[in-house]
Every structure is written in C-alpha cells, then in structure tokens.
Amino acid sequence: MIRRTLPAFKRNVPFKGLEEFFHIASDAIYGGPVSAPSLSASEKAQEVMVTGRAWRCEELRKKSFEDLHKLWYVLYKERNRLLTERQACRRNNMVMPHPERSTKVRKSMAAIKTVVGERNIIFKQTQAKQNNEKAGV
Numbered sequence: 478m479i480r481r482t483l484p485a486f487k488r489n490v491p492f493k494g495l496e497e498f499f500h501i502a503s504d505a506i507y508g509g510p511v512s513a514p515s516l517s518a519s520e521k522a523q524e525v526m527v528t529g530r531a532w533r534c535e536e537l538r539k540k541s542f543e544d545l546h547k548l549w550y551v552l553y554k555e556r557n558r559l560l561t562e563r564q565a566c567r568r569n570n571m572v573m574p575h576p577e578r579s580t581k582v583r584k585s586m587a588a589i590k591t592v593v594g595e596r597n598i599i600f601k602q603t604q605a606k607q608n609n610e611k612a613g614v
Contacts, residue, residue: 526575531584537592549589556582 537545559579566573 528575528578528581531581532588534588534591537588538595540592542593542596545589545593549586552582552586552589556586 532548537548540548556579559582563573563576563579
C-alpha cells in the first residue's frame with residue numbers, strides 16, 4: 478500500500494540543496510540504489526533546447542527592487558547550475574550542450590547590475606539635493 482502512494486509523492490517533492498545542481502535518478506533520491514549524478518550531456522545535446530533571450534535594461538527598469546532581487550537569485554542559481562554542468566562535462570571529456578546559455582545568464586546579470594547602479598545614482602543625487610535644500614532653508 479505504501480508502494481502505491483510513493484510515485485505520487487515523487488512528483489510533488491521539489492529538489493533542495495545540491496540535488497538542484499545534478500540530474501540524479503529519482504530512485505536514488507527516494508531510497509533506491511545509490512548512483513552517481515549523471516548529466517548525460519550527449520543526450521542533452523541531441524535534444525532541441527529552446528532558451529529565451531537575455532533580459533534587457535529597458536525591461537528591467539520597469540521592475541521593482543523586489544522583482545530584481547528575485548530575478549538575480551534565479552539567475553545566480555542558474556549560473557551555478559551551468560558551471561556545475563560545464564565542470565562535469567570537462568571531467569568526462571564531453572562538450573557542454575548549448576553553451577550560449579551561460580552568455581545569456583551573464584548578460585542578464587550585467588543588465589540587473591546596470592539598472593540597480595542607475596537607481597543608486599539617482600537615489601544619491603536626490604538625497605544630496607534634499608540635504609542642500611535643508612541646509613539652504
């Protein structure tokens with residue numbers, strides 16, 4: 478009876494910790510035989526992977542600080558996943574599938590830094606202007 482409910486449980490449990498950075502067989506996670514993380518890059522290279530484009534500064538300027546913070550965290554995790562995948566491919570003498578993903582993540586992160594930097598400059602200018610008005614009054 479427990480065996481029948483286990484497959485439904487498998488689908489609903491999110492990955493946490495290091496599990497997010499590796500493609501591990503689900504049987505190994507849930508008490509099956511332990512196996513090494515398998516990236517199967519050759520299989521991934523054969524698949525058609527559709528990825529989006531990098532975020533642009535114009536789009537990010539419309540986002541709130543909280544949204545930018547969340548997006549930065551998502552991109553940071555994706556960057557770490559890609560670096561893990563790249564290292565595993567190097568270790569196994571394989572070609573990393575779709576290396577352009579790293580460029581898109583890097584450009585998106587640079588755009589976020591640009592937008593946050595612009596906002597910081599505007600904030601400091603506004604703060605200095607208010608301090609000058611208070612000193613002049």
